[in-house]
Amino acid sequence: MSRTYTPAMSRMQTLARNPAVIALTLALALAGCANKKNMPNNAGDLGLGAGSAATPGSAQDFTVNVGDRIFFDTDSTSIRADAQQTLDRQAQWLQRYPRYAITIEGHADERGTREYNLALGARRAAATRDYLASRGVPASRMKTISYGKERPVAVCDDISCWSQNRRAVTVLGGATK
Amino acid sequence: MIKKSLLHALAVAASMLAAFVVATPANALVEININKGNAQPLPIAITDFISGNELGAQISGVIAADLQRSGLFAPINKSAFIEKVSDPSKMPRFEDWKVINAQALVTGRVTREGDGRLRAEFRLWDTFAGAQMTGQQFYTQPENWRRVAHIIADAIYKQITGESGYFDTRVVFVSESGPKNARQRQLAIMDQDGFNVRMLTNTKDIVLTPRFSPNRQEVTYMSFEGQQPRVYLLQLETGQREVVGNFPGMTFSPRFSPDGQKVIMSLQQDGNSNIYTMDLRSRTTTRLTSTSAIDTSPSYSPDGSRIVFESDRGGRQQLYVMGADGSGQTRISFGDGAYSTPVWSPRGDLIAFTKQSGGKFSIGVMKPDGSGERILTSGFHNEGPTWAPNGRVLMFFRQNAGAGGPQLYSIDLTGYNEQAIKTPAFASDPAWSPLLE
Numbered sequence: 130m131s132r133t134y135t136p137a138m139s140r141m142q143t144l145a146r147n148p149a150v151i152a153l154t155l156a157l158a159l160a161g162c163a164n165k166k167n168m169p170n171n172a173g174d175l176g177l178g179a180g181s182a183a184t185p186g187s188a189q190d191f192t193v194n195v196g197d198r199i200f201f202d203t204d205s206t207s208i209r210a211d212a213q214q215t216l217d218r219q220a221q222w223l224q225r226y227p228r229y230a231i232t233i234e235g236h237a238d239e240r241g242t243r244e245y246n247l248a249l250g251a252r253r254a255a256a257t258r259d260y261l262a263s264r265g266v267p268a269s270r271m272k273t274i275s276y277g278k279e280r281p282v283a284v285c286d287d288i289s290c291w292s293q294n295r296r297a298v299t300v301l302g303g304a305t306k
Numbered sequence: 307m308i309k310k311s312l313l314h315a316l317a318v319a320a321s322m323l324a325a326f327v328v329a330t331p332a333n334a335l336v337e338i339n340i341n342k343g344n345a346q347p348l349p350i351a352i353t354d355f356i357s358g359n360e361l362g363a364q365i366s367g368v369i370a371a372d373l374q375r376s377g378l379f380a381p382i383n384k385s386a387f388i389e390k391v392s393d394p395s396k397m398p399r400f401e402d403w404k405v406i407n408a409q410a411l412v413t414g415r416v417t418r419e420g421d422g423r424l425r426a427e428f429r430l431w432d433t434f435a436g437a438q439m440t441g442q443q444f445y446t447q448p449e450n451w452r453r454v455a456h457i458i459a460d461a462i463y464k465q466i467t468g469e470s471g472y473f474d475t476r477v478v479f480v481s482e483s484g485p486k487n488a489r490q491r492q493l494a495i496m497d498q499d500g501f502n503v504r505m506l507t508n509t510k511d512i513v514l515t516p517r518f519s520p521n522r523q524e525v526t527y528m529s530f531e532g533q534q535p536r537v538y539l540l541q542l543e544t545g546q547r548e549v550v551g552n553f554p555g556m557t558f559s560p561r562f563s564p565d566g567q568k569v570i571m572s573l574q575q576d577g578n579s580n581i582y583t584m585d586l587r588s589r590t591t592t593r594l595t596s597t598s599a600i601d602t603s604p605s606y607s608p609d610g611s612r613i614v615f616e617s618d619r620g621g622r623q624q625l626y627v628m629g630a631d632g633s634g635q636t637r638i639s640f641g642d643g644a645y646s647t648p649v650w651s652p653r654g655d656l657i658a659f660t661k662q663s664g665g666k667f668s669i670g671v672m673k674p675d676g677s678g679e680r681i682l683t684s685g686f687h688n689e690g691p692t693w694a695p696n697g698r699v700l701m702f703f704r705q706n707a708g709a710g711g712p713q714l715y716s717i718d719l720t721g722y723n724e725q726a727i728k729t730p731a732f733a734s735d736p737a738w739s740p741l742l743e
Contacts, residue, residue, distance in 0.1 A: 248600040255577030284486040
């Protein structure tokens with residue numbers, strides 16, 4: 130189901146002049162692949178309530194127009210091609226707005242044991258950090274944390290949810306140290 | 307909460323029992339061979355302890371529930387009893403008990419001492435041999451009446467099976483509440499039968515994988531406090547907490563060494579997880595594995611000489627055994643699927659694990675050399691076994707597909723007698739306490 134997410138992301142790029150429509154499209158795409166009542170936890174950041182355009186350089190701009198998360202295959206820490214595109218956009222954006230420090234959260238789906246998933250989430254966060262570093266984001270701006278399987282966004286008991294939970298999320302923090 | 311002085315008093319009381327015990331030579335009429343798997347439970351009559359109030363019946367109720375849940379005993383319904391025991395120190399009318407097929411009989415009395423303490427005494431009778439098997443007495447504060455009942459149940463279990471019991475134990479676990487995508491977690495502690503639940507932390511931070519120290523006074527666990535996931539130590543009596551070590555990355559999956567002197571755990575750095583120990587006295591840390599893999603879930607053998615852990619160094623997660631100094635790391639699991647969360651039995655003879663295979667999560671055991679693998683239970687998601695101190699029963703957590711959250715279960719080593727343990731909220735990551743010696 131993450132594959133339906135990715136086209137939504139690229140369509141979003143082409144429609145960048147109308148962020149409200151984009152936000153709605155993205156939200157629908159997410160709602161479609163998640164369990165209906167289980168929206169991603171950043172749904173509130175998608176501009177639905179406000180219906181306003183994301184200010185360039187804002188956290189909302191990052192989440193909506195760049196994409197704050199990438200997805201992984203089962204038990205894998207490889208950065209997929211679709212994820213590389215997202216991270217390339219993240220790297221460009223972060224270089225344009227150097228005031229942000231970031232925390233990269235690594236997550237795993239629930240189909241693993243607790244301790245291993247903590248380590249797997251850490252590996253995913255590290256792989257994401259290394260990729261961003263290779264695209265010019267200074268390591269000093271980046272922190273990583275693993276939540277293992279403890280912070281799912283999609284809560285159903287099948288692959289449509291598990292694929293959304295295997296993720297690394299780039300969270301904008303405060304000022305660069 | 308039981309205070310240390312009281313624990314001590316109980317221990318002393320237990321050690322002074324010898325004088326009171328009027329044991330007859332075990333003539334092996336009443337015994338249970340618990341190695342036989344689905345053994346026929348032994349019919350046992352547990353009379354209400356004589357007391358001036360409802361406490362006598364409450365104590366015998368706890369004893370009966372413990373023995374029944376073990377799967378090895380079948381307490382007989384009290385309405386079938388013929389003899390009404392009025393003096394538990396007198397020889398019972400064995401014919402009255404034989405006729406209802408009670409193989410064993412428990413009688414007892416509970417009284418209040420002048421200083422306010424409870425005095426509980428019991429006798430275990432072999433009805434067919436017509437003799438007392440054992441008799442003991444205990445003193446305690448009235449609020450610990452359940453604990454005394456568990457101690458008596460352990461004594462009965464031991465007398466009849468020849469194995470140590472596990473009823474006077476506690477379980478530390480993670481209590482989970484709220485929806486899955488906004489789950490709140492608290493460390494909690496309870497008696498092994500699910501009573502006396504007490505929260506040890508608030509809901510603010512994610513807490514995971516609590517484990518008892520050998521003396522049951524401390525718990526080591528992982529907390530995300532301050533968005534810094536690290537291993538902590540909690541003193542149960544005082545509530546005092548401290549971070550274990552000053553490591554440069556996430557520490558997780560902690561466990562005590564059998565002597566209680568060290569905490570063994572994983573340290574995550576740059577995506578790799580390796581196994582370290584920290585000596586709690588000297589604060590020195592020692593690195594035991596050094597791979598670019600995920601090495602985690604370390605667990606000592608009961609003699610402290612070896613460590614079992616999981617590693618994906620060969621691809622998927624498998625179980626490995628090494629010396630306590632990290633030497634001789636050898637893979638022991640070779641079956642289909644992934645093996646994780648190994649825990650060495652307190653008896654030393656087996657290692658319990660979680661196995662993922664064919665889309666299912668199972669709990670199983672194997673010998674420390676990897677031979678003799680047996681799956682005890684299998685389903686959508688079973689994880690994280692912990693051993694009862696006698697090495698005969700395992701507890702783990704299970705989440706069924708579509709269930710809102712996980713629950714605790716226990717199962718005999720034989721694979722029989724699976725039992726749900728009721729908790730006030732969802733529960734995971736159980737860790738069984740040792741028995742107090």
